[in-house]
Amino acid sequence: MTVRVGPWSVRLAPRALIACLGLVAALCVVSVAALSTGEFTVPVPDIVRAVFGQGTPVAELIVSRLRAPRVVTGLLVGAAFGVSGAIFQSLTRNPLGSPDFIGFTAGASTGGIVAVVAGGTATQIAGGALAGCMVTALLVYALAFRRGVQGYRLVLVGIGVNALLVAVNSYLLTRANINDAATAGAWLTGSLSGRGWDHAVPVALALAVLLPMCAAVARPMRMIEMGDDAARSMGIRVEAVRAVAITAGVLLAGVATAAAGPVVFVALAAPQLARRLTRSPGVTLGASALMGAVLLTAADLAAQRLLAPTQLPVGVLTAAIGGTYLALLLRKERR
Amino acid sequence: MASTGLSARLTGSARLSGSDLTLAYDRRVVATGLKVAIPDASFTVIIGPNACGKSTLLRALARMLRPRTGAVHLDGSVITSLPSKEVARRLGLLPQSSIVPDAITVADLVARGRYPHQRLMRQWSKADEAAVAEAMRATDVTELADRIVDELSGGQRQRVWLAMALAQETPILLLDEPTTFLDISHQIEVLDLCADLHEAGRTMVAVLHDLNQACRYATHLIVMRAGEIVAEGDPAEIVTPDLVRSVFDLRCEIIPDPQSGTPLIVPMLAGSRRRVRASA
Numbered sequence: 001m002t003v004r005v006g007p008w009s010v011r012l013a014p015r016a017l018i019a020c021l022g023l024v025a026a027l028c029v030v031s032v033a034a035l036s037t038g039e040f041t042v043p044v045p046d047i048v049r050a051v052f053g054q055g056t057p058v059a060e061l062i063v064s065r066l067r068a069p070r071v072v073t074g075l076l077v078g079a080a081f082g083v084s085g086a087i088f089q090s091l092t093r094n095p096l097g098s099p100d101f102i103g104f105t106a107g108a109s110t111g112g113i114v115a116v117v118a119g120g121t122a123t124q125i126a127g128g129a130l131a132g133c134m135v136t137a138l139l140v141y142a143l144a145f146r147r148g149v150q151g152y153r154l155v156l157v158g159i160g161v162n163a164l165l166v167a168v169n170s171y172l173l174t175r176a177n178i179n180d181a182a183t184a185g186a187w188l189t190g191s192l193s194g195r196g197w198d199h200a201v202p203v204a205l206a207l208a209v210l211l212p213m214c215a216a217v218a219r220p221m222r223m224i225e226m227g228d229d230a231a232r233s234m235g236i237r238v239e240a241v242r243a244v245a246i247t248a249g250v251l252l253a254g255v256a257t258a259a260a261g262p263v264v265f266v267a268l269a270a271p272q273l274a275r276r277l278t279r280s281p282g283v284t285l286g287a288s289a290l291m292g293a294v295l296l297t298a299a300d301l302a303a304q305r306l307l308a309p310t311q312l313p314v315g316v317l318t319a320a321i322g323g324t325y326l327a328l329l330l331r332k333e334r335r
Numbered sequence: 336m337a338s339t340g341l342s343a344r345l346t347g348s349a350r351l352s353g354s355d356l357t358l359a360y361d362r363r364v365v366a367t368g369l370k371v372a373i374p375d376a377s378f379t380v381i382i383g384p385n386a387c388g389k390s391t392l393l394r395a396l397a398r399m400l401r402p403r404t405g406a407v408h409l410d411g412s413v414i415t416s417l418p419s420k421e422v423a424r425r426l427g428l429l430p431q432s433s434i435v436p437d438a439i440t441v442a443d444l445v446a447r448g449r450y451p452h453q454r455l456m457r458q459w460s461k462a463d464e465a466a467v468a469e470a471m472r473a474t475d476v477t478e479l480a481d482r483i484v485d486e487l488s489g490g491q492r493q494r495v496w497l498a499m500a501l502a503q504e505t506p507i508l509l510l511d512e513p514t515t516f517l518d519i520s521h522q523i524e525v526l527d528l529c530a531d532l533h534e535a536g537r538t539m540v541a542v543l544h545d546l547n548q549a550c551r552y553a554t555h556l557i558v559m560r561a562g563e564i565v566a567e568g569d570p571a572e573i574v575t576p577d578l579v580r581s582v583f584d585l586r587c588e589i590i591p592d593p594q595s596g597t598p599l600i601v602p603m604l605a606g607s608r609r610r611v612r613a614s615a
Contacts, residue, residue: 002459011459093434147361216455222436223450229399229430234503235423235451281439 016278016287023277023290027075030294034071034301035063039309065196073195073259074300074314075293076203078266080256082274082292083214083285085267087249090221090283091242092151098268099253102158105267106165107136108257109188113172116184125187126202126258133254136161141246149242190263190315192300199259206255213248214285217241222282263315266292269322276329295322348375350538351396351426351507355405358391358562364403365391366562373507373555378533379540380549383559384583389542390431390511392559396540397428397509423451427505429496431512435484441495442480445471448502470501474528490521497528508532510541514548526552546583550574550597558582574598 003010035047042050042059049055050063085098092102099105111132115125141149144157169188173181220241224231228238253267273295274287299317306312349372356369366388373379373396381389394400396407398414407414414422427448435444448470449463471477474494479487484495493513500508510529514522522545530552533539543549549556550570558566558573560582566573579587585602592599 002464004459008456009459010456219450219455223447225434225436226447227430227433229394229397229428230433232399232419233397233423233428233430233500234447235418235420237419275437279438281436281443 013278013280016280016284019274019278020287020290023287023294026294027290027297030297030301031071031075034074034297034304035067037305038062038067069197069200070192070195070300071297073200073203074192074297076200076207077192077256077260077263078270078292078294078296079289080203080207080210080252080292081263081266081296082270082288082290083211084249084252084256085269085292086271086274086283086285086288087214087221087245087252088267089271090225091245091249092155093225094151094155095268095272097151097155097158098271099249100262100264100267101162102155103136103140103160103162103165104133104158104250104253105257105262105264106162106169107139108133108254109169109262110165110172111135112187112257112261113169113176113184116187117172117176117180119180129258129261130251130254133257134250136165137246137250186313187261189313190261190318191313192260192296193304193311193313195259203255203259206251210248210252210255211289213244214252217245217248218283218285221245225282260296261315263296263318265315265319265322266295269318269326270295272326273322273329349373350375350410351408351540353392353396353402353405353407356392356395356407357403357405358388358395358400359403360391360400364562369405369562369564371396371557371564371567373538373540376533376536376538377555378530378553379538379555379557380553381540381542381557381559382544382546382549387559388562389557389559393509393511393540393542397426397511398422399428399430420451423503423505425505426507427500427503427509429500429508429510429513431515433496435492437485439484440480441476441482441484441487441498442467442471444484444495445476445498445502448499451503466504467502470498473501473532474498488521489517490524493517493521493525494528497525501532506536507538507540510539512542512544514543514545522548546574546579546600547592550599551592551595570598574600 003012032044032047036042036044040062042063046055046059047063050059055063088097088099088102089095091097108129109132111128111130112125115128120128140154140158140161144153146153173184176184220231220236223234223236224238224241231238270292271283271288274284274291278284278287295318296314299321300314302321303312303314303317352372354370356366357364358366358369369392371392381393383389391400395402398407401415409417409422409426446467449466452463471480474497476491476494476498479491484492487495513525517525526548529539529541553570556567556570556573557564558578565582566578574589576587576589579585579600587603588601589598590601
């Protein structure tokens, strides 16, 4: 399907378009459900009024102050994990090349734990996570570098670094005092509870810069999936594109981990699910972002309501929901 | 179009050339002091034994490998100084191996060849559509348009990759061992297609393994050994038993190819086998 307006033209795959619209719809349903339900039910019309600042004071407090920032943070963090995963799976041409496998998330955890043990504030923990993620990415990149970076080398080196960091993290937890260890443990499973606008806004600002960067390299990245020579012969400056993509991917993973802790599985599953849903060849950054957002907000909703009043950490649910869905899709594909 | 090729060789014009090339991977130097010119409108074939540097030379000409010294020139400019998309509109490459994206259709893969002609806001012009249709027609893959590339045979798949390179609409097309991994009928099919593309006016440059195929299809042959060009020119003029012996270490007889009249290399029987044949 081609849309042409004067000298401009865009190509759209109907299947991908429908899939993305479906994801947006799902996102709306989940968000409204998360805003409306809970200990205090806010009817849907009241939500709309509260969002536009015309609701009752109670509804406004619950929706705008308590629930909305949590939903928005979940949505943004999910999208960031989804895009980050898609970038690294595309660059490594390997589904296991997602940031939770190649050490970036573990590195962010190390940074976070160090900050917890050092008695840091929430902001410092977030900063520690971001720094840990970036240092790890530099380390993996440097170790894997040999005349440019080959995908499989990045995955292998990343898995090695990941194992090392997991060990470091365990060691740090055993050395920490019991209170710090409990705080760090809670942060490590990944959670969106108690997230306010001061969490959501920095993530939103980071995404406002990083997502356009990703969009700019999406097309050349698809070409690089066919091999460096094939891409280069099409006039793509492979190393430059890769540098931009890696930078954006690392920062997305770092920012997301800083905001919600190392939520597992979204970065791995979202791009795979998005690709199968859209049936498009290669990386699909937009659909991966939407899928990540749906996965994380849905998982967070389930984490809050499933065993209410007991609250589960969202990380437990992302693995359960994403994993089940992926297994089902793979099973269907095999037939 | 054959006359264009002839006049180009007579005037010696070459849009693509390299001079004083030292080619190396890391510390391993493959070739030094190479000087090469690809005659315009020729079907140039580069040949030589394994590890002689023929693919390396092709990669340097296609700006995949930056020469340690010297430079590759395209239309009088150093190729690495030109904007890379600009080069991609003049010079195409079919790499030795490319990765087929999962679940991509033939039409979508061929369409990717239009990348150098597209911009973010102009992703699919009428010209793109026409070029893709023409490339698929020329390579006879139009009927496969909606098939998944992964499910095709090796020969079909190679035709699809060629279609993608054709959709790029470059006057010069380089092919790195386009017949490797194909069975003999598909090898001939691909080479016939290359010959058609050459006759339609393109400059074709290919690295091949089979000397007889090279002699049959090349209008200009570059023979390499151990990183050096030992002979170049019309195959009928340069391919001799002495050349084959010095380059490939093979004793042979050369007869005219009964089909094309081009040189046909017939390896000598080893002495002991000759006696067996005679007594049989």
